[in-house]
Amino acid sequence: MPEHAPEPASEPAPEPAVHVFAGPTIPSDRIRRLLPAAHVHPPVQHGDLLRLAPRPGDTVAVVDGTFFQSPSVRHKELLHLIDRGVTVHGASSMGALRAAELAPLGMRGAGVVYRLYALGVLERDDEVAVAHATGDDGFVALSDxxxxxxxxxxxxxxxxxxxxxxxxxxxxxxxxxxxxxxxxxxxxxxxxxxxxxxxxxxxxxxxxxxxxDIKRADAELLLRIIARESGPITAGVGRATSGADPADPPTVFLAEWLRSFRGELVDGEHVTDEAVLTCCKLFATDYADFHREHVLNALDPATLQRAGVPAGLRATPESAAALVRGFCWAPGVPPDDLMLELLRATPAWECAQGIVVRALRLNRELSRLGYPVSRVSSLRLHTYFTERWGTEQLDGAILDRGFASRYAFTTLAAPFLPLALLKTVEPFALRASGR
Missing domain, CATH: 1.10.40 (Ribonucleotide Reductase Protein R1; domain 1)
Structure with missing residues (x-):
């Protein structure tokens, strides 16, 4: 009997990474002395953890975070990581505050400041707030x-x-x-x-x-705790009291944040998934057909039958429009992630990324001249796309292209109008699969 051929050796799993978000509480050189392999990041702010996208088994330690000059890290962002098997620690400052708030849901706190928040001895957010210099000056604390x-x-x-x-x-x-x-x-x-x-x-x-300083002492304690921990973290063990499944659809807020912050570097610009999807919705000539086809393909026969579509028949134009315009994976969560996955497989993806890069650079130039995107006229925007799409029913066309509402369309499309008016954007096709 011939011997079985040996199975190809699988690549070793990457070592779990440790990410530390800190600034005025503890300098980066001290962090690296206590945790030599740590990836050191500036104080965490809204979107940083979603942009980071750590893997199951990784560790994230939050020491410092912004709240005054930019939006603070949301609780749902931290829980999203915990649900996906990332160990999330907090201490000293913003980390202590969030850990005290999320301890029942799996975030781990360390230090005196954390314990006092968890016990309710400290209640004010500004107990840990300090003014500090910018990253160019090492985030040096300017107050106590x-x-x-x-x-x-x-x-x-x-x-x-x-x-x-x-x-x-x-x-x-x-x-x-x-x-x-x-x-x-x-x-x-x-x-x-x-x-x-x-x-x-x-x-x-x-x-x-x-x-x-008590905050500095707590930060060093946390880093020593992380340095002592060993062994991989099993995905999903973080939130003991939650029945959340990583495959469950996200909430409307988390879904929006994931699209708005995740992306990739294209020609030196951070191009988000949301921007590429919006570009395709706006300028791809066949996006409405692409969106309708794939939403209907995602619907199970029972759903189609309840909508009045007999078994074995495709939806009528009227019933298809109603199904497509109202379809959500979860309350308020449109099927944008499905569309993103499908779009990445089309040649149009790189084309759309290029358009986004051009729009980002033009908007930056216009902002320096005193014309930020916030000055884009909603009326001019609506008129332009009514004409470009060749429709007399803008609200219907907005829904057919996957936008949740006129407000969402106006907000997402505004950054593209200056490019469309001043530089022009050539139409392109998606070449949807299955055609």
Whole structure:
């Protein structure tokens, strides 16, 4: 009997990656000293985790995050990672806050600040807020967090340098300040106006200068915990209390965020899936037919029968239009992910990416000249596409091309109008499969 041919050796699975999002709390060189293999990122903001797209078994540690100059990381973004087998930790700052909020759903917290939020001792978001420099200057903190002032005052009292009244005055003075103005020295000076004596001011400042910052200590604790952990993480173990399945359709918000942030680098520009899909919806001559065909193919016979389509027959134009215009995978979630998957297999994908790159660069140039996309006229936009699509019923044409509403169409199409008007966009076809 002939021997079986040996199976080809499979490629070894990539090592789990560790991603750390930090800035003013702990410098990147210190992170790499504690976790040499870590991928260090700036403070996390809305969309960063979806753009990152870590694999099951990876670890994400959130220390710092933005909330003032840009939208903060959403809870659903963190839960999306946990549901897909990513271990998500938080400590010190934004990480401590989110970990306390999401601990019952699988996010892991570490450190004193996290525990105080989880116990309800700390409630204010601004307890951990600081002003800081930009990434070019290393995200250096330009103020002290209220929680850091609180801990420095408590440690000074425990050491016998302050009494309870002096500790309370310093904390109350700091809490009354806007967070960018909080520093140990300004808090002590403000407390003097509330009755703090000079000897206590000097004692507090001397003690604060010698005391390790509690946020920094918590961040280092978290990194040491991650360094001690070993072994792969089993996909799906993160959220013990959730019955969520990674194959389940996402919520309307998460679906929109995934399309809006995920993408790839094309000629030096980050081109999102949402932008490429929108470009095809707007400028592909056969997109309405492509969309209708694949939505109807995705519908099971029982659904078609309930819509009045007899078994074995294709939908009439009227019933097909109704089915296509109202179809969602889940409440409020259109079949855009299906369309993206199909579009990637067409030659039109690269064509659309090129158009998106041109639109991004033109809009950046126009913005420098004082004409941002926000100034695009909705009336001009609607008139242009009514004429381009050769329709008298714009709302129907919008739905036929997969846009959820006139508002969604207006928002998504606006960045393409300057290019269409000033540079022109040549029509293209999709060559949908099955034709």
């Amino acid at each position: 967090a209220l929680v850091s002032i609180r801990f420095a005052a408590r440690r000074a009292r425990v050491a016998g340098a302050l009494d309870r009244a002096a500790e309370r005055l310093i904390v109350e003075a700091a809490a009354a300040m806007p967070f960018p103005q909080r520093r140990h020295a300004t808090a002590a000076r403000a407390a003097r106006r509330l009755g703090l004596i000079a000897a206590h001011e000097d004692a507090y400042l001397e003690h604060a200068a010698r005391t390790a």
